Amino acid sequence: MPSTKQKYIKMREESDLSLEVILIIVLGVFMFLFGSLLFKIHMGDLAYNPDSTYGLFLVIVSFQIITMGKTPFGDLSRSWAIIIIGVLAAVLGMVSCFIPGYLSELVRILVGLILFTGGIALMLQLFFSKEKAKLWIKVPGILKQLIVACALVYGITIIGGLITLIPGITTDPQTAVILIIYGISFFYLAWCIQKATRIYPEEEKKLSLEKNPSKKFSFFQETSLPLSSAIIILVGTLLVLLGVLLFPVTSGTIPFSPDGQLGLLLVIVAIQMMALGETPMGQYKRSWLLIIVGLIFAALGIVSCIVPGILTGxxxxxxxxxxxxxxxxxxxxxxxxxxxxxxxxxxxxxxxxxxxxxxxxxxxxxxxxxxxxxxxxxxxxxxxxxxxxxxxxxxxxxxxxxxxxxxxxxxxxxxxxxxxxx
The missing domain is CATH 1.20.58 (Methane Monooxygenase Hydroxylase; Chain G, domain 1)
Incomplete structure (x- = not known):
């Protein structure tokens, strides 16, 4: 059995978690906590803020779009067109987090459509693409588990889309159980992807974070925007938007959700820590210890967005x-x-x-x-x-x-x- 010192040394080692795996884990934490809290929300023991809950989901999805070109409907070239779409999705999510009541129905329907149609599109790609299940099924080991993990996530995504689009087709406790299973399926998917990446590293599929910028600019061509710059764009957008919205907020013209604001800020800080090792106190090695701290921060931010009032201070x-x-x-x-x-x-x-x-x-x-x-x-x-x-x-x-x-x-x-x- 390893000693406390050995465990500490292990925690200080550099993590090899990819950005894709980190964002999938964050989505898993989001769904698992949402499902767990929904029992108490249903009983009336906790308040609920649907606007910032849906808004936070949109921002996490926009992270995937902007940094990797991974959309809810499949992988695309990370062009400036895709990045702008991701930024617009993030802006919509941020406004929903900051200003409750104005975009409630729009954001709910948008999230429902993303989950339902995106789940169907991903499921079809999984089983009909020559590069996915048809290829993976021939290889023994982790790739077969990856098929199961993807099918499980995509299947529950479709169900989640229906529940979001048609409120009332399930009870709150039933939805809570589905969300908890959804979160666990995300954890399983993250584990499968991480293990498959270690066994079958594919250099051509890795993010080109530091490649030379193309001399010929094209709106629809793959961009060489580094990961750090992509995240800075999101943070800069958030801060400018928040600052602009605070002008009418301070005059009492529009309402404001401090819990949505604080929760979203903390989740973004957490993703920066886990993906880049960047913290408000400077750049650090992306160790397993930093990953754990980042996950704790993400969990606190997620709870703040879902349940207002309990973590504000x-x-x-x-x-x-x-x-x-x-x-x-x-x-x-x-x-x-x-x-x-x-x-x-x-x-x-x-x-x-x-x-x-x-x-x-x-x-x-x-x-x-x-x-x-x-x-x-x-x-x-x-x-x-x-x-x-x-x-x-x-x-x-x-x-x-x-x-x-x-x-x-x-x-x-x-x-x-x-x-x-x-």
Missing amino acids: LIQILIGGLNIFGGVLLLIKRFSSRNEIKNSTSETFIVPPPVKKLIVTQTILNIVSIIFGLSMLLGGIIPGLVVAVVLVINGILLFALIILLQKITNIKIEMKKDASGG
């Missing part, structure tokens, strides 16, 4: 503390490393203009992060309009960050070409 303190501590820590690291570079060299070091802009942008982002964290912890002390402006600035800076990172990537590519004589 806890998540406010968590997000506020992480933003303040992370902003301060990153500022200290940046200025200390800058001083070390100055002291270690007597020659004048010329910093390229894009790098200078990047440093300035990151510094402002850290300051804005601290202000946002303070607004979380201090409640009504910081005016709502100030928070709205801070959020919009934060989102715009994130978009600027993507452009700067792309410019720096292009400079590195040119430098490699010059060094190789190309």
Whole structure:
């Protein structure tokens, strides 16, 4: 039996979970918790926010579309057209999370259609595509289990779509049981995909996260947008949208769901942690320990979206503390490393203009992060309009960050070409 020290060392090792597996696990956690909470919701012991529940589902689906080109109807080329569709789906989900009551029916019908028609499309592809069940059935081992896992998930997806489109065809307890089984089936699917990936690694099917950008832009061609930039686009969109919506919210024109806002923010932070190792306190190794922390954060955010009121204070303190501590820590690291570079060299070091802009942008982002964290912890002390402006600035800076990172990537590519004589 391994000792506590050995277990700790194992937890610190780098995780090999793919983004696809991580998002499937998050969907599993979502469905499992939704089903578990629905028993208490049915009995009247807990409140329920359908708007942010459906909205969160749309945002998670948009993550799959934007980062991998995986839609609810099958895999497509990750073109700018697909990315924009994913962003629009995310915006709809975010508005549903933030502003309850306005999009209730639209979002419910959309989620129902996605589940029902998407489940049918995926089931047909599974059994009629030459590259899926027809091929997998010939190979003994995990691929046969993958057929079972996919069929189980797609079958329950179709049922879930019908339940969403036609409320009342099942009782709440029956729906809860179906959701719990749905969540478990997602976990089984994630395990099958992860094991199959380890046994049959296919390089050509992996995400091209760092390939050179194409010189010829095409709206419908595969884009070389890195995973980190794709997630930043989502976060930037969320912050700008939230900031813009806070203007009418602070004037009392429209209602607002703080639990939907906090829950969605925490789930996105969790996905960033698990997929990239990026946390509010900086970049870390994507260890199994970080994956577990990310799953805990995701679970808290999901519960906050489904059941309003029970985790509001806890998540406010968590997000506020992480933003303040992370902003301060990153500022200290940046200025200390800058001083070390100055002291270690007597020659004048010329910093390229894009790098200078990047440093300035990151510094402002850290300051804005601290202000946002303070607004979380201090409640009504910081005016709502100030928070709205801070959020919009934060989102715009994130978009600027993507452009700067792309410019720096292009400079590195040119430098490699010059060094190789190309």
